[in-house]
Amino acid sequence: MQRTLLSISLLLPLLAAAEVYRWKDVNGNWQFGDRAPDTQHESVEIQAPQKLGQDENVHDIxxxxxxxxxxxxxxxxxxxxxxxxxRERRLAALEKNCREARDRLKKLQRPFVYFDDEGNEWDVPMSEVRADIAKTQKWLEENCQQ
Known part of the structure; x- marks a missing residue:
């Protein structure tokens, strides 16, 4: 197999350098061929195109x-x-927020008392507590994996 490829690659340049002949036929049309006709003809030299990537810059390229x-x-x-x-930073921040929301939900579900800024006890209506619980649960469902 390798010998065949080697022989073909060695013969290929010879085929590329083959002569091309040009002659005028009986109708006055120019004909080209690789075999010399019996009549008067011209020999045409055809240069093979330069092979791309065969110079010394190939290695550099x-x-x-x-x-x-x-x-x-x-x-x-x-x-x-x-x-x-x-992504990991965002997940860590979200996990922290989820943990805080779960803690808040646990606190909201226990008995508790609100204090204002001055430390005075403040009674909150149960409807407000339920709304706060619902809001926290909704946020947990939307943002945290249970």
């Missing part, structure tokens, strides 16, 4: 491409790490 790819991968990893850290 490859190295620059690798560095660029590594740089992009590094930036992507950094971006993912920042997003993960931000």
């Amino acid at each position: 490859h190295q620059r491409t690798l560095r660029l790819r590594e740089s992009e991968q590094f930036k992507e990893r950094e971006k993912q790490e920042k997003a993960k850290a931000e």
